[in-house]
Amino acid sequence: MKKRMHIILSAFLILLLAVVSSACGTQDTNADAGEQKSEKKELYSVGPLAGKRVALVMQLNLGTFSAQYISGVKEEVGRFGGQVTVFAADGDLGRMTANLDAAINQKFDAILIDHGTPAALQNGIKKAVSQNIPVVVFDADVKVPGVTVLQQGDKEMATSVLEKLAKDNGGKANIVKIWVAGFAPMERRQVAYKEFLKNNLGIKEVAAFGSATANTALDTQAQMEAVLKKYPNKGDITAVFAAWDEFAKGATRAIEQAGRTEIKVYGIDMSDEDLQMIQNPKGPWVASAAVDPKDIGRVQVRYAYQKLHGDKTPDSVELKSVLVTREELPAEKVTTDTLNKHIKDWGSSQQGIADWMKK
Template structure:
């Protein structure tokens, strides 16, 4: 009798175990179905909503930076994320510390704006090891798994320099405003050296530049000193400014000195820059640039690709547009939001967009 009961008990236990295995398999099948649905963007919203994103910036000055931040925040918020900006005041040690803080505070993802490999590589590797995705902009980083956005700096420099050479007939005296120590600047310098070799009759009579908390104001003071050193019309034919903060300072110095025969050719574009270029009282006449809001938006999109576990390129290059005063309306002031009406290729970049990202935005 006891043997019979034991045999019956073991049989019942076996049936129950088999039933639980079936239920478990059904549950797994449902999870896998949801995941595959997520690949098309249907279930991705739940996994990707509410992401906390750190934006680590080397230098946050001027309207270009403010519009770049605006683009980052706008795109992240559309995707349900929240951005916290860590400003480093051009202090690389502080930038490295900010990166460590973002890792320790367990942000879901990290965006980096400029910086050097020496300052950031250790922190970025630490983030990757902790499965925190990283997307950088204009930082010379080569860490496996990290995507770096960069403007086509060679083309930016070439567009502005070739227009300068064309306008001055391939000869004259120029001032270069440039600063070392930034990856995009180093790439622009390579193009500048090629330009010098190509146009031997264009002479560099002065070169200066420093990235400070008051770059435009400091550049203005330095440009005023250059104008004092070269006081005669014809002493300086043109200025090449490798950054819009440099161009703004130079434009104000030249305008105040009444030397607007000296034309300025720059790089980067913001609403403030556009106002100066449109104003005939200033001599900044052209600039090669990528829409700063687009840069921020594209950077966020690639971060979300990483959130979703997708492979992303090591380097994403952003192609510039070329903005000249002649292409802009004479009867009204416009903003960069309207610039696409007058400049081909400006704004509205679709880089990094996918159907599932658009679906997530709708959620």
């Protein structure tokens, strides 16, 4: 009898363990399925487009703006299930040409281009198109049939921030312009700048400089320090118009170190580092016009995948910019990821999302 009870008890324990094991196994499986479902929800419905290799060919990979732009590219390619390889030329256009050739020869599925000049890019882009490699360009003034070119609305950005400068100073100011030739977006910003001076006779340019180097912000700081020594008196300089955020950073640091914070800085472009400087209540940088750098990368990728999908894409796309001013920002720290809580239209671009990409 005892033996029989022992057998029954053993069988019951074995059955109980099996049930518990089974329940645990089911719980793990459901958890995995939930995680997979959550992950899948964040992917586009790409099907055969998954696993594509995308080359990002850059003239410069400099500063936090470029870092966040690259982040946007990688994030969006990842949503399609692809991989990104970055080819940075450190400002060397000859190297950029070679990098573009390398991307073509390595048979990347799509090529994204960031800045550059027609002379450096045109032949390589034509070669890529002839091999049916989709190409989407950002801020380079190239015109090749079948290639989509993105730009930020540079004239609009320059005009909006310059109008803010004029308004803040009652239409009268002595300003320093920091700008450099040889970049398509800079050239467009310069057109807006000339038109602004023509229409605002109370705004006078007292100095102008600028160069794009491996240490642009640091070099700008040194150049701005020299300008401040040349114009040492309060009122000699009212404001700085910086046509690139690397210029704005250098000018801001020079003004702070010289104790000349009555001089205000008005910039173009935006990054997390820039936001911290603008939010400083005692700092000179008070406004910047910009497109979310991550959005730029995301939109560029979407058009590349439209091309891979066989969609017809436009020759040119203009990205909508916003003006970010200190008075619109809260006291607590803001990043480009949280800026949309305070600045309408920031970081929420739906440009380039085709119907087939939507769930």
